[in-house]
Amino acid sequence: MRVLLTAFAQDAHLNGIVPLAWALRTAGHEVRVAGQPAAVESITRAGLTAVPVGDDHRMDAVIPTVGPGMLMHHLDRDYLENRPERLSLDFLRASNAMLTATFYAQINNDSMIDALVDYARFWQPDLVLWEPFTFAGAVAAKATGAAHARLLAFPDLFANTHLTLRRRQAELPAELRDDPLEEWLAYTLDRHGAAFDPDVVTGQWSVDQMPPGVRMELGLPTVPTRYVPYNGPGPAVVPDWLRRPPERRRVCLTLGLTIRDTEFPNAVDVDDVFASLADLDVEVVATLSEKELAQVSRVPDNTRVVDHVALLALLPSCSAIVHHGGAGTWATAAAYGVPQVALGWMWDAIYRAQRVEELGAGLHLHSEGLTVEVLRDKLVRVLDDPSFTEGARRLRLAMLSAPSPNEVVPTLEKLTARHRSVAAAR
Amino acid sequence: MLTDQTNSELGRHLLTIRGVQFIFGAQGDPFAMILRAGDDDPLDHGARAREQGLHESSIGAWVTAHRELGARILGDERFSPRHAEEGPQAHPGVDVWDNPLLCHVVPLDDAQLNRDPADYRALARAAAPLLSAEALAARLPEIEAAYRQALAATGERFDLYRDVAVPAALRVVADVLGLPEETRQRLPELHAGLATALDAGHCPQQLAAARALFTAVTDLSTELTRLVGSGRATGLAALDGVSPEDAVAVGTLAVVVGVEVTATAVCNAVRVLLDHREEWERIGREPERAGAAVREALRLAPPLRFESRIAREQAEFDGKTVEEGRRVVVLVDAANRDPEAFADPDAFVPGRADGDRSLTLLGGSAAPVTEALVRLQTEAAVRVLAELRPGLRTGAEVLHRMRSAVLRGVLRFPVA
Numbered sequence: 001m002r003v004l005l006t007a008f009a010q011d012a013h014l015n016g017i018v019p020l021a022w023a024l025r026t027a028g029h030e031v032r033v034a035g036q037p038a039a040v041e042s043i044t045r046a047g048l049t050a051v052p053v054g055d056d057h058r059m060d061a062v063i064p065t066v067g068p069g070m071l072m073h074h075l076d077r078d079y080l081e082n083r084p085e086r087l088s089l090d091f092l093r094a095s096n097a098m099l100t101a102t103f104y105a106q107i108n109n110d111s112m113i114d115a116l117v118d119y120a121r122f123w124q125p126d127l128v129l130w131e132p133f134t135f136a137g138a139v140a141a142k143a144t145g146a147a148h149a150r151l152l153a154f155p156d157l158f159a160n161t162h163l164t165l166r167r168r169q170a171e172l173p174a175e176l177r178d179d180p181l182e183e184w185l186a187y188t189l190d191r192h193g194a195a196f197d198p199d200v201v202t203g204q205w206s207v208d209q210m211p212p213g214v215r216m217e218l219g220l221p222t223v224p225t226r227y228v229p230y231n232g233p234g235p236a237v238v239p240d241w242l243r244r245p246p247e248r249r250r251v252c253l254t255l256g257l258t259i260r261d262t263e264f265p266n267a268v269d270v271d272d273v274f275a276s277l278a279d280l281d282v283e284v285v286a287t288l289s290e291k292e293l294a295q296v297s298r299v300p301d302n303t304r305v306v307d308h309v310a311l312l313a314l315l316p317s318c319s320a321i322v323h324h325g326g327a328g329t330w331a332t333a334a335a336y337g338v339p340q341v342a343l344g345w346m347w348d349a350i351y352r353a354q355r356v357e358e359l360g361a362g363l364h365l366h367s368e369g370l371t372v373e374v375l376r377d378k379l380v381r382v383l384d385d386p387s388f389t390e391g392a393r394r395l396r397l398a399m400l401s402a403p404s405p406n407e408v409v410p411t412l413e414k415l416t417a418r419h420r421s422v423a424a425a426r
Numbered sequence: 427m428l429t430d431q432t433n434s435e436l437g438r439h440l441l442t443i444r445g446v447q448f449i450f451g452a453q454g455d456p457f458a459m460i461l462r463a464g465d466d467d468p469l470d471h472g473a474r475a476r477e478q479g480l481h482e483s484s485i486g487a488w489v490t491a492h493r494e495l496g497a498r499i500l501g502d503e504r505f506s507p508r509h510a511e512e513g514p515q516a517h518p519g520v521d522v523w524d525n526p527l528l529c530h531v532v533p534l535d536d537a538q539l540n541r542d543p544a545d546y547r548a549l550a551r552a553a554a555p556l557l558s559a560e561a562l563a564a565r566l567p568e569i570e571a572a573y574r575q576a577l578a579a580t581g582e583r584f585d586l587y588r589d590v591a592v593p594a595a596l597r598v599v600a601d602v603l604g605l606p607e608e609t610r611q612r613l614p615e616l617h618a619g620l621a622t623a624l625d626a627g628h629c630p631q632q633l634a635a636a637r638a639l640f641t642a643v644t645d646l647s648t649e650l651t652r653l654v655g656s657g658r659a660t661g662l663a664a665l666d667g668v669s670p671e672d673a674v675a676v677g678t679l680a681v682v683v684g685v686e687v688t689a690t691a692v693c694n695a696v697r698v699l700l701d702h703r704e705e706w707e708r709i710g711r712e713p714e715r716a717g718a719a720v721r722e723a724l725r726l727a728p729p730l731r732f733e734s735r736i737a738r739e740q741a742e743f744d745g746k747t748v749e750e751g752r753r754v755v756v757l758v759d760a761a762n763r764d765p766e767a768f769a770d771p772d773a774f775v776p777g778r779a780d781g782d783r784s785l786t787l788l789g790g791s792a793a794p795v796t797e798a799l800v801r802l803q804t805e806a807a808v809r810v811l812a813e814l815r816p817g818l819r820t821g822a823e824v825l826h827r828m829r830s831a832v833l834r835g836v837l838r839f840p841v842a
Binding site for chain 1: 432437449462465523810
């Protein structure tokens with residue numbers, strides 16, 4: 001097969017597609033990974049073949065304007081909410097309008113979509129696999145007749161929210177149904193001679209790397225797949241100090257990659273975090289960039305600060321992790337059975353953190369509730385109460401029980417043959 | 427052609443401005459919340475705006491909800507619906523992230539909604555034989571008959587907006603303008619496209635609605651141009667000493683503003699009056715009460731909930747400088763309940779001593795042309811309905827058109 005993968009240019013969202021891209025490659029398929037020019041270096045550092053498409057998106061320039069409003073609207077919402085006053089129709093409409101206008105349509109800029117369609121017309125992929133915000137992939141598939149699926153590396157709550165909006169609006173007269181996401185996709189598809197289909201939002205199926213208990217069951221066709229950590233284009237090098245066991249229990253502290261190259265706020269004060277760790281009998285490894293470190297007034301004696309270390313090399317040696325709630329960090333910790341104190345203030349970060357608490361694999365701490373005392377208390381509990389280690393081990397086993405990327409390739413071959421239009425079949 | 431933008435270009439433009447309204451609304455900006463046009467009560471946002479005094483909205487406008495300041499702005503011709511620059515009022519392709527010029531969302535110049543105040547006064551003089559209060563008063567029996575006939579065609583349960591207000595207003599405007607039969611036949615379809623006109627310049631419509639509006643405006647201009655050139659001896663074609671362009675402008679305003687604003691005013695007035703049944707029943711017995719009752723109802727529920735102008739000169743208000751070229755918004759619905767201007771502002775008091783302080787403009791800046799057409803019809807509708815249906819009750823919930831931040835236009839108004 002020819003498989004075209006695509007993710008908008010942001011490492012955190014590219015990382016989740018890399019292991020399956022390699023599984024397809026080593027199964028003998030032709031694989032290309034398309035993204036804006038800014039994504040090319042990260043794609044090629046992952047050893048994959050890059051196709052730069054269109055101009056770079058402007059999301060980073062837009063974030064200072066839209067970030068605060070986006071944050072205030074979505075603050076503290078768990079999308080499994082059943083209280084209609086919290087996820088009212090007005091709330092869902094506002095969320096959809098904001099996300100479509102200021103996020104989806106920004107990271108899928110027109111030149112990127114058009115160039116991706118052009119490339120798909122030239123290269124004729126059998127299957128387009130797209131990162132779940134990179135709707136350009138679905139457009140390219142519809143324009144060429146390729147099969148297409150989403151590749152999820154985080155819980156599917158954005159599709160869930162959109163489907164909830166559509167369900168609620170279905171009860172209203174047609175004149176009151178307002179779905180900017182559908183409208184944007186409809187005129188974008190129309191530009192390329194294709195028509196809107198609900199699967200442009202959800203994929204013809206989804207490859208979902210979340211384990212049971214975390215994966216959202218939306219009634220959509222799903223191929224459960226094991227999450228295999230890939231921590232991004234930063235050099236994955238095992239340093240000397242990671243070649244012997246830690247002398248004390250090791251705690252990882254990271255605020256993730258995305259904050260390093262965007263303005264998106266994590267709302268975490270590192271000084272507070274350090275103060276809560278300083279007196280504990282542990283060895284802290286903090287991954288902080290120069291920019292993050294500049295905000296810190298004092299690094300505690302028990303803390304080693306490194307600019308970068310691949311989490312897949314570090315976490316197997318850790319007894320606990322304190323992190324910002326991001327998708328890759330969460331999933332890597334889960335995959336290695338490390339108990340977590342997961343911060344986070346919106347969207348999937350809250351969802352993931354709450355699930356990890358429910359599964360007994362760690363504790364959630366809302367970023368706004370972060371104080372020295374509360375964080376220390378939660379971390380001590382996670383370190384000292386063996387039930388968290390046991391819960392994290394169960395979560396790791398749940399993740400390992402899913403078929404590996406290599407094992408799902410034959411399923412993808414079958415699904416592609418079923419969904420690819422005749423014209424695209426060679 | 428109102429725009430040569432492709433669907434993708436226009437769609438992205440509308441989508442982005444809409445997104446900005448939601449983003450700034452989430453940060454608590456009252457005018458942005460009003461522009462969202464959600465299920466929440468716009469008066470709550472207006473009250474918050476009033477607490478802030480004259481203030482700059484993140485949407486890129488100075489906003490006031492005070493009656494006195496609002497009256498000064500709306501009575502000052504240096505505040506115009508349009509910028510000083512000639513040509514269509516639209517800002518396509520403006521990067522709203524860097525420079526939020528969020529007025530004139532789509533070009534509505536052919537709908538005659540972006541003219542200078544002096545133009546509207548001149549058009550009102552030109553239109554006087556058709557649209558002045560005197561001219562329309564002379565046609566009152568005919569206007570009332572339109573509402574009686576529309577009502578007679580309904581059953582026990584009907585929709586006030588769809589079955590009475592719109593068909594009667596269409597018929598009145600067709601009669602007043604002397605539209606030929608083929609244009610009359612097309613009028614309901616044209617109105618369906620035009621219904622969003624008052625909203626579309628401020629609150630981005632869905633792409634299909636924006637396209638339908640453009641098509642309807644173009645088609646209406648074509649029909650009216652043909653009529654004005656027809657040499658007919660009555661109505662719009664017979665306006666004396668008026669240029670063909672001005673005659674088309676008058677006809678356009680009568681249809682674009684005269685129908686949807688009238689229908690909105692009728693629904694708003696009936697809704698307020700049905701909440702005050704004793705007054706409704708008294709109007710049925712004493713129809714001369716309708717004038718004061720309608721004026722008071724439209725103070726509480728103005729058909730245009732806010733007015734937007736461009737400062738054509740720098741102005742100072744409350745020690746704040748409104749620079750030339752900036753947008754100024756008067757929240758009429760909130761200003762009409764300003765406790766500094768009205769005694770017991772939320773109370774419905776027909777004939778109240780301070781009733782003449784209401785800022786309600788029946789047609790916005792085009793009110794000099796359309797005011798009498800809207801007001802006389804609203805009064806006639808209320809008289810007819812109160813007389814023939816004294817027991818009228820609202821049925822299921824009134825539904826409002828989406829994205830209707832200016833009119834809060836009616837979609838369904840079930841009554842029985």
